[in-house]
Amino acid sequence: MTNIDFRYLSEADMIEAGVTDIARCVDVMEETLVLMRKGDYMMAGENGNSHGAMITFPQVPQHAGMPEDGPDRRFMAMPAYLGGRFNTTGVKWYGSNAENRKKGLPRSIHLFTLNDTDSGAPLAIMSANLLSAYRTGAVPGVGVKHLAREDSEVVAVVGPGVIAKSVIDATLTLRPGIHTVTIKGRSTSGAETFAAYVKDKYPQITTVEIADSIEAAIANADIVIATTTTDIAGSDAFPYFPKHAIKPGALLLLPAAARFDDDFIINDARLILDARGLYNAWAEEYQAEAYQLLGIPGTHFHDLMRAGKLDESKLEEIADVATGAIPARRNDEEIILYSVGGMPTEDVAWATELYRTAEEKNIGQVLNLWAAPVMA
Secondary structure (H helix, E strand, O other): OOOEEEEEEOHHHHHHHOOOOHHHHHHHHHHHHHHHHHOOEEEEOOOOOEOOEEEOOOOOOOOOOOOOOOOOOEEEEEEEEEOOOOOEEEEEEEEEOHHHHHHOOOOEEEEEEEEEOOOOOEEEEEEOHHHHHHHHHHHHHHHHHHHOOOOOOEEEEEOOOHHHHHHHHHHHHHOOOOOEEEEEOOOHHHHHHHHHHHHHHOOOOOEEEEOOOHHHHHOOOOEEEEOEOOOOOOHHHOOEOOHHHOOOOOEEEEOOEOEOOHHHHHHOOEEEEOOHHHHHHHHHHHHHHHHHHHOOHHHHHHHHHHOOOOOHHHEEEHHHHHOOOOOOOOOOOOOEEEEOOOOHHHHHHHHHHHHHHHHHHOOOEEEEEEOOOOOO
């Protein structure tokens, strides 16, 4: 048959299909990371591990109409195939510009296309801002599930933006004993907005405090969420987490920019990556600039390893924890740094899960690509 239909899912349709179900998303992300550890996936690039292809702009454009560089000013395509029960291929495409906030728009605007892996035919085109945000929060959630102390009571948020909301959703779902949230933002208004979100959504939280420094925010935190946007000024401008301020036994969730002392990384902290191949690919693509450009702490762990300062065996993977290949917590005092880079396989997994729900429940609109192709 030559007819091809595909399903269009608006943001409202995605919500109906369950995109905000963080507990379900954490389970799907864990399944994804385990499949990746087995090698049942492909991403872009010759190495098969690339985060994607990105368009950036010059600081001083030479052509009328060309954008100039700025915070989060880029376009990006993130394609991947994921095997297992998913067996689908897809691509997330988005444009990003921090100036969007002034227009009442999200910093990034995402669209996802899901394809049949055999024929390449589109299965669905879907609104992807929530898809991206919730899978981004759910991958740190896998770390909370396996690495956070069961008796965790206090969580700190450094960088209270959109991604922090999905990460804290996962954290509070998986550790219901948490009763206190401390917040450090770049602005008072941003911190207050996040505080209102927590108070409104989680009435079990008895204390929400806004701190005036990172050290104050994390002093008593069992779990630290670091979700500050990468600064174009480089690592000197990244949020700094000194060892003395981190509570023994704390888990630090690191899906965004963060900075630590090298001695602490090399000699004291336990280091967990979401997927080793991603950091290998970033090192290949960006060389020594990966950490400065991306801010993800795992890129710096990789730098230290390549420089011979960090033993390769210290870079562990969360999938090995999830499957029991290595211990979750070795003791209640160890401080764990869990680096999360974000991968298109995760978008494919969550998109496939939601697409199949939409098919089952007839959510969204079925559109026709063609009854028969004019050129075949």
